[in-house]
Amino acid sequence: MALEHAILVSLLEKPGSGYELARRFERSIGYFWTATHQQIYRVLKRMEADGLLDVREVPQQGRPDKKEYSVATPGRTALSQWLHEPIEPESVRHDLAVKIRGAAFDDPAALIREVERHHRAHSGRLAHYLAGEQRDFTGPEAPAPPDAGQELQHVVLRGGIAYERMTLAWLDDVLATLHRLHAGH
């Protein structure tokens, strides 16, 4: 049920429409929580009905009107409450690991292309994160005395960077293993 909380955090960082939230879930906050627009619109309605959010109809010119959501007081309370509740360290789901173990019953070499694809995707993400870090935190444009919010956003981004680097190193290991098995050895 943390989609609600991710939305609360994102709307506290900046109010916005369902569409805008969907875009953020493709970037920034989407690095550690994904959601599609269908999900977002549904949850926004429920959260509004529950009084967690305020809506404001914003007429626009040359564009469809939008509904700008912002966090109401009960929403802040709900977030605060959740922050004080312990959560379980999340359980992982790695399709690729299932595939790798499954390859023992098929052709391990056939997985090489797939693993290379994942490697490229993670390289791309890493480059994207590093560019974002440069832009927002370590580059010349970055605000000199960062506030708490920025420090916290940065440490989360550093986590994403560490994750991608670790994953790339592991995928290299996987590729080496697959090549070794292919060579007969």
Added chain:
Amino acid sequence: MALEHAILVSLLEKPGSGYELARRFERSIGYFWTATHQQIYRVLKRMEADGLLDVREVPQQGRPDKKEYSVATPGRTALSQWLHEPIEPESVRHDLAVKIRGAAFDDPAALIREVERHHRAHSGRLAHYLAGEQRDFTGPEAPAPPDAGQELQHVVLRGGIAYERMTLAWLDDVLATLHRLHAGH
């Protein structure tokens, strides 16, 4: 829909009952794919109805009888087909990262305990993985010429170990950041 595939892989590694599968999803295969027994029983029934699995009633003494599932030919085909389909690099969901960003709107210091709890949990997992690696792959009991299946299981386990080490280092970074913010900076 990869639960089906994880079950196929696990049953190919060794046939077993729903209960046994549920146990495996708490260990071995559960390191990268989780499922509860309720889910497993439901999916096993569906897979049997779909002809992917064979069942054998095994009477036992001093214990309830069990149904031993094994992979039928169409199940092997289905797995093979999935292995040859490209999958998307998975999208992540990190509650803790949402909490960290949310802490900017609450009390960052209140998160310290929570992060420490996660740190302990991941330390435990790492120790568990390392013990498993020692037992099955690098210890004196490990089979000298490992086959493809073991090589692949090992590289997946190495991924789990790398993930836990990376996570612990990141949690140290998070704690240092939270302490810095608490100190007033």
Added chain:
DNA sequence: CATTACATGTAAGACGTTACATGATTAT
């Protein structure tokens, strides 16, 4: 002329979680 961006939604079905339910055996 086609595509991308902006903007919001519905519906069906798959998947996952939590709670409930039962019952024997083994270990403390």
Added chain:
DNA sequence: ATAATCATGTAACGTCTTACATGTAATG
């Protein structure tokens, strides 16, 4: 006695994904 392990399930509910549905405006 109590709890843990073995063993299998149902029911209710909530979440998530995929496909469908519509329409304008800007960009190439």
